[in-house]
């Protein structure tokens with residue numbers, strides 16, 4: 001009894017001690033080298049939380065970048081680049097148009113290849129201007145940071161971390177071409193781990209496994225275009241031979257924005273930390289404007305529609321088909337769209353330049369979420385339990401959409417072929433067929449049943465790396481093996497040689513004995529006898 005009554009008092013004491021803890025005691029300095037655009041929007045919440053934990057944060061970003069701006073919770077250090085913000089915006093609006101063009105497959109591939117080549121050259125030149133900026137790099141070197149937090153999608157932060165000899169924490173969804181497997185040395189058997197962008201499930205048919213293998217064989221070539229120039233740049237700056245793999249294996253911890261409710265079960269490494277849903281915790285009350293829309297929607301509720309932060313404009317014909325489809329449902333649709341409003345926009349559809357996506361999805365009156373199936377949106381949909389109509393556009397979005405569809409939590413539309421009726425059918429299906437809501441609620445409860453919030457987990461591991469100056473004890477020895485050692489080919493060869501040698505000797509002995517015993521009939525026996533004497 002006495003013990004039980006101690007409980008609350010101890011708790012209060014504990015809380016008091018926690019509140020009074022000297023904030024500066026473990027306060028450190030973080031250098032953040034982010035990737036702009038949607039990648040930044042996923043990372044900024046973690047940075048804010050790290051600042052609230054008492055750390056000082058410096059973000060370095062190019063002068064021309066999307067979404068990264070001055071904030072009170074970090075110091076922004078900009079560096080000059082040979083392009084303007086308008087160039088970046090133009091590049092993304094071009095991407096927005098490209099994905100809606102219904103070209104033949106080969107032409108489409110060539111177009112994508114050219115675009116990737118052009119855009120990655122632009123981004124690489126940005127990185128080059130950072131690492132060659134003597135003044136900035138010298139000032140960063142003087143600042144004695146504890147850790148570099150970076151998104152390895154562009155391995156520029158990895159170069160900076162090596163240059164400053166600092167431990168790095170990687171923050172990402174996944175890398176293209178399975179480069180995160182190379183970076184972590186995580187086993188990824190091609191027989192049941194679907195390659196990114198293959199749209200394969202984990203239980204693959206023979207042909208799907210063939211496809212998976214072909215992806216492995218081709219992706220090395222395609223990704224070289226984007227990533228090998230960074231190895232050259234790094235070699236130049238660090239004045240030693242650096243490979244892409246060297247850059248990627250330099251991370252102490254990989255913070256991966258995935259969760260197994262969306263991903264498939266597969267091997268993991270001790271320095272891989274899963275923080276899928278990290279963006280869902282931040283929830284604010286709706287502003288008056290949005291609350292009024294939601295209130296006015298009546299019993300039918302609302303549908304939230306956004307194609308992400310990067311694509312906000314679509315060709316007029318497509319926009320009209322979408323507007324027509326949206327007009328056929330009784331729900332109020334809030335559509336994030338910055339282009340010219342389609343002329344056939346129905347009364348129930350409200351265009352907004354920006355919407356508080358996670359806050360709206362968290363509202364009980366939200367019936368469905370129309371999304372491009374970016375990882376950020378998918379996790380907000382899962383977290384809030386809102387069934388989805390998905391229009392994947394590029395990158396990992398097809399995979400995300402496929403996975404939600406196979407789990408019965410949404411309907412996947414082909415944005416190129418879809419008609420107004422298809423959109424209407426899909427929306428009615430996810431809103432009125434109870435199974436979609438049930439399935440997404442099941443995923444949501446699995447996702448949220450965890451011992452620690454992903455945001456706290458991310459902060460813990462960043463601080464862990466700061467406290468211990470890296471995490472070499474989590475680094476598998478696989479990093480230091482050659483490919484034939486990794487696959488034990490040298491050992492297999494050695495053992496095989498012994499077996500062959502023994503077999504050879506045994507064979508020779510037998511042959512010799514055989515010859516002695518039966519070799520030459522009659523005389524053989526005599527010879528044998530005479531020898532034994």
Ligand SMILES: *[C@@H]1O[C@H](CO)[C@@H](O)[C@H](O)[C@H]1NC(C)=O
Pocket residue numbers: 288291292295
């Ligand atoms: C919306 O409805 C709620 C509950 O009825 C009410 O408290 C709130 O003031 C309304 N908001 C607006 C902006 O009309």
